[in-house]
Amino acid sequence: MGFPVDLRRCQALGLAGTAFLALGGETAGALPAHDFLAPGSVQAVLGLVGVYFGVVLLIAAWVLLGGVVRGPEPPTPRSLLLVLAVWAAPLLLAPPLFSRDVYSYLAQGAMVDAHIDVYAYGPAQLGGPLADEVAPVWQQTATPYGPVFLVVASVLSALTRGQLPAGLLGMRLIALLGVALMAAALPRLARHSGADPAAALWLGALNPLVLLHLVAGAHNDAIMLGLLGVGLVAARGRWPVLGVVLITLAALVKAPAALGLVAVVALRSRGRGPRAVLRHTVTTTTAAAAATTVAATAAAGTGYGWIAALKTPVSPHNWSPTSLLGRVTGAALDQLGSGLAPFALPAWHAAGLLVTAALLLFIWLRLRPGPVYALGLSLAAVAVFGPAVRPWYALWGLFLIAAAAPTGSVRTRVAAASAVLALTVLPSGAPADVEQVILAVSGGVLALVVLWQAHQAARPQSPVRERTA
Template sequence: MLGLDAAVDPNRCRMLGLAGSVAIVAGGLTAGALPVRDALVPSSGRAALGLVGAYFGLVLLVAAWWWLGRAVRGPRPPSPRTLLLTLATWAAPMLLGPPLFSRDVYSYLAQGAMVQAQIDVYAHGPERLGGPLATEVAPVWQHTPSPYGPVFLALAARAAGLAAHFDIPAGILGMRLIALLGVALMVAFLLSLARRCGVDPSAALWLGALNPLVLLHLIAGAHNDALMLGLLAAGLVAALGGRPVAAVALVALAALVKAPAALGLPAVAVLWSHRLVGRARLVRAALLTTGVALATTAVVTAATGTGYGWLAALDTPVSPHNWSLTSGLGRLSGALLDAAGSGLGDAAVPAWRRLGLLTTAVALVLLWRRRERLGPVYALGLGLMAVCALGPALRPWYALWGLFLIAAAAPDGRARRLAAAASPLLALAVLPSGSAADGLQLTLAISGGALAALVLWWMFLAPGASIAPRAQAAR
């Protein structure tokens, strides 16, 4: 990305990424997903400066990550320990900064407070709770029941208790610590998965843990996908290590955070079948997996007391302006049908979403048939990527569902290259406030990114650049 043919110094990548991370957080202090009482008018001078600064830092961070990837693929790749130090360095500023790139953390806290108040989160939205936390939830989700499982809601209730006893920032910190626990599990079990799947651990860490999407959305945004992926990875490692009962329980817990993790159960069943003897091994493994998963679900649901309403809440309405592939095609088709006067425009979005679900089902069947050749972990990663790409809703961090497992299990080739190329594009796709961009905000964001690109050119590419690559300086 920086046009350097010489060896790359991982230490310089670390410092460049740290500068980017600090700039993102500093910009987020005025342009982030702030509490309503602290939010500024987007057109105000401070908010505009914050947006420019956040995108300036975002481009620096993406450049540092991409440059570090060159080092990972180079003749002297950094060790996993060096990469973990880099991850900690880049993540540290984001731990104490404001929520960034999404307001979902406020929804999590409101739903946790509803659990504490014994309000059925699967029947009512945060509007039923009222009060300061409900005020922070975006209007589109005020009347929407929670689609999350009892494991996550029990943890969110603890964080909501911090918000109630102290203040909303304390609750945000609690949610961020939960997300950080998930990231720690992701990192620990990513290394184990990579070794078991024959993938270089450094390459897996670069793509799956140091990825800007992890930093921006799982840490800065405090999304519950971190805990889901951490538990899913733990379950897959247990399955590969010959502990199928523990594996099923862990994957079931992941699904009780967020439903997409349930796709990991067939992968565990395949691995369990390899340890059985006799006929119909896969059928017996599937039955055993189902039994352990149902028992885990029953125990956890009874312990948390939230009930089974999350099953019905899985069809939570999708935002009408969601920018998933099927939703986008549906809106475009609907506009064309309306322009033609057919009267069928309103049916276009539902039709495209049903087609997307059907295509996803076909893709999952094809991957299931190729599971032995691909390996269950890699096949699961591709399946989760299909769910993300073809589902009715898409957010940048959803890509991590499949990307994380692709990083752990995919051989060198097209899948890894596409995942690496898509990550910076998705990282740049959302404003620090999590809101849709208007013309002014888009101009400010582009200005901040362009300024960062100019600085990078001056540092690395201009004649007599102030920072020369390590090998070049030695000549």
């Protein structure tokens, strides 16, 4: 008999994981400048080991919970939502983890509050202690985010009056609201797509990437995905116009959500046949999206600079497969003395966009899966072949693939990729060096040893036979 597994044990193991994450983050997280510890200090070393100890425990709890979900008596969606709340609780008051983006959000909100054009200037224009918390590489970078998110960030800035602890807590609560909307939408989308609601929640909401990056990292992708999810639920039900409004608002947080409008057209036109119905659906969707965009931009007062700012992810500082190929190609051409070296990176970015467009056409016109699943695949393609890639970008497609994946094998592959991506970023959000990688691996190995010992202790002991003369 193996390690005893049930819902309560998985909940306790995951809670232990996020508790170690929160404790380790106190000295190894993306801390404010005045709390920052030197990477080689004892506290920072223990924190880094503790964070990765917690990450591995969380991944193990999630994998074991997946077995419970697939078992003969799977938990109800309500039970899984309780598990999500328990796992997320220790992270609520933890420092930011795995990224310093939340400081950029706060600085951008303060800039809007101070009537500084965030689409023309980076946080350095704001100056002061808050701007100093932004990662140096983004100090001069204009925001790539839409007016809806900037309104949220501006209101939070006004409420917290620039106080960093209150601002960080506020951003985390906003992210938690987004995760709650995701969790509310997943079972409904799964039922519509003929998938198991419990399996959808397990993969799409309890996923370690959600807890590490949307909760602990407080990324605004949570709001984008939450609005997108409830928008799709509304669009497939009795409120298609409301669905378009919500999806447009999601796109005005981060632009990739605009692909959700294609899914709305597919959902409303499915099985109806006549071209007149399709034309009416496209016209209605376009009109509602345009009206929402105009109204939201006017209410935000930030202007239409967000359209030009869509090129911000193309910054040479970003990493992605196409950026890597562009840099390698540019370096090779430079060594050869070619004058084409400066064009290598833009050329590879353009190639990535062409590949993305081709994949989108293939998914929607040739592969033609269900609208929700097609949207998930499309967002995954945008994340992989776009000019910038981050581990939390995987959640764009994963969220909807979780809701509508047609087979268990797809879920298994996506789950495996999630577990790997959960281990790829340091809790400080800074680039890794050899020493930090060794410490991170040590923390993970320690967690595996503890899990193995627990497994061995749970195994029944074979009776000792007495020797006979």
